[in-house]
């Protein structure tokens with residue numbers, strides 16, 4: 001069965017391609033390489049013994065998208081990762097984000113709407129909940145006003161899919177709302193490759209551990225949490241990748257209860273910034289250099305998932321601990337630094 005993975009050279013995309021290939025799917029990747037490297041194909045090949053088909057296409061070119069689906073009329077499912085994801089950049093350049101994240105989604109849905117039946121998985125984010133009123137967060141928690149154009153593209157993306165599903169009987173879609181993805185493949189063949197200074201906590205920690213960054217700034221320790229630092233739900237990227245495969249199979253096997261469904265993908269456990277640092281120190285045997293600084297504007301205090309719906313409906317559950325995920329992130333960081 002042929003599956004299209006857009007953004008398949010990226011962090012979560014590449015791990016999902018591995019899990020798809022391990023399950024026997026034939027994968028076609030589309031990526032414009034704007035934030036990813038073609039060498040990722042070698043990593044995927046090394047892990048699975050098979051290099052996926054790759055087409056370098058800019059999904060903003062709507063004719064190229066239509067042409068792709070004409071050439072690959074046998075695509076049975078699409079997992080759509082391709083998107084820009086830097087919150088700060090989205091504030092500075094909102095139109096870039098609306099064009100990259102919304103325009104491309106529309107072109108893909110247009111192509112899928114022409115098919116008799118299509119299966120579509122969308123990368124959404126827990127950012128749609130903002131600061132939720134209750135923890136853990138269920139899928140029924142209200143969507144809050146977005147803090148950034150990036151967050152808004154995830155909310156709008158979900159709405160666009162919901163509207164399209166209402167009038168397109170053959171279109172079956174699932175939005176997965178990720179909490180905080182981290183880690184790398186246990187083989188250390190693929191992992192996160194942040195460009196420039198990482199904005200996310202875990203790559204910043206591992207880069208500090210390896211000596212590229214001098215120290216980690218902990219953004220605030222005066223939050224109303226157990227130790228004063230923000231709490232998040234850190235989900236191992238391989239667990240997250242598997243959630244995509246399970247969601248896709250649900251659609252292929254026609255087990256979905258509605259033609260548009262939403263699932264949280266997290267571990268169900270919240271960890272504070274200091275607990276994440278402790279995890280790093282445990283698995284690396286190193287002390288991390290860090291200092292507490294002011295809060296970062298836009299950060300929510302706490303966000304962790306109620307995963308009951310994914311557990312029951314998808315039969316999916318995260319399997320790896322924070323320490324196991326951190327160990328993989330640390331192995332990966334050391335590997336890429338030794339190479340360069």
Ligand code: UD1
Pocket residue numbers: 085087125126127151180181199200201202204216217218219220230231232273296297298299300
């Ligand atoms: C961020 C985005 C979110 C996006 C997600 C995608 C913001 C406000 N939110 O989530 O919309 O979906 O990335 O990956 O940017 N921290 C530090 N020091 C650092 C970096 C982070 O203390 O150098 C803290 C943050 O304050 C936060 C936690 O670590 O409490 C996690 O931060 P991060 O990895 O950036 O993820 P989110 O902010 O949860």
